[in-house]
């Protein structure tokens with residue numbers, strides 16, 4: 232296998248294990264701390280349509296954040312595996328009473344009903360899951376390329392609305408990146424806010 236690919240596989244395995252070792256108490260604390268970090272985001276006030284995800288595979292739990300944003304009257308959206316365009320995601324409205332069905336990875340998702348879809352360019356913030364990130368904003372995901380493909384449809388100037396969510400232990404020195412990777416401008420962790428554009432030194 233190509234060297235970069237095997238490095239990505241190894242890193243994915245390592246960081247997923249690292250995440251799985253967090254205790255239930257640590258996970259809960261992190262999920263609550265994430266709410267304060269997200270509420271401090273300058274962009275949040277002016278954002279009405281926000282995409283999130285439901286945690287899977289020991290990802291940082293977004294549910295406390297989801298509940299807080301619902302209380303604030305925000306309209307939330309979840310990723311749904313595209314029924315026709317393989318490898319792409321659709322973003323579907325998620326309300327408190329929306330019924331969810333497990334997709335082929337076992338992740339609960341709403342039905343992809345046309346009137347509940349919002350095109351990616353109309354979302355104000357897209358919070359993405361990730362496995363590992365580095366300080367250049369490189370992102371390693373679960374390996375399906377779903378977010379990379381879907382976000383490649385966004386014009387570069389809209390990339391700043393994409394924000395990765397992760398535990399601090401998911402930060403690595405360097406993600407071995409590929410040509411198709413869409414770098415993140417921002418990542419929030421339970422304790423930190425990273426804006427990679429402002430961290431680039433000339």
Ligand SMILES: Nc1nc2c(c(=O)[nH]1)N(C=O)[C@@H](CNc1ccc(C(=O)N[C@@H](CCC(=O)O)C(=O)O)cc1)CN2
Nearest residue numbers: 284285286287310336338360372373374375376377378
């Ligand atoms: N919470 C969450 N939702 C998400 C994503 C995600 O990373 N996290 N995705 C981000 O793209 C999409 C789903 N992508 C996924 C890709 C691989 C696996 C996964 O568990 N792979 C298994 C192999 C399973 C199989 O092939 O049947 C594995 O790696 O062990 C899960 C989700 C859409 N929804």
Ligand SMILES: Nc1ncnc2c1ncn2[C@@H]1O[C@H](COP(=O)(O)OP(=O)(O)OP(=O)(O)O)[C@@H](O)[C@H]1O
Nearest residue numbers: 370371372373374375376377378379380383411412
């Ligand atoms: N924009 C794209 N167009 C076509 N193929 C793509 C694109 N982005 C990624 N892919 C393909 O998807 C596969 C998985 O990509 P990658 O390993 O980067 O996924 P990932 O970032 O870990 O996963 P995800 O984005 O779903 O969280 C690769 O084989 C790659 O060729």
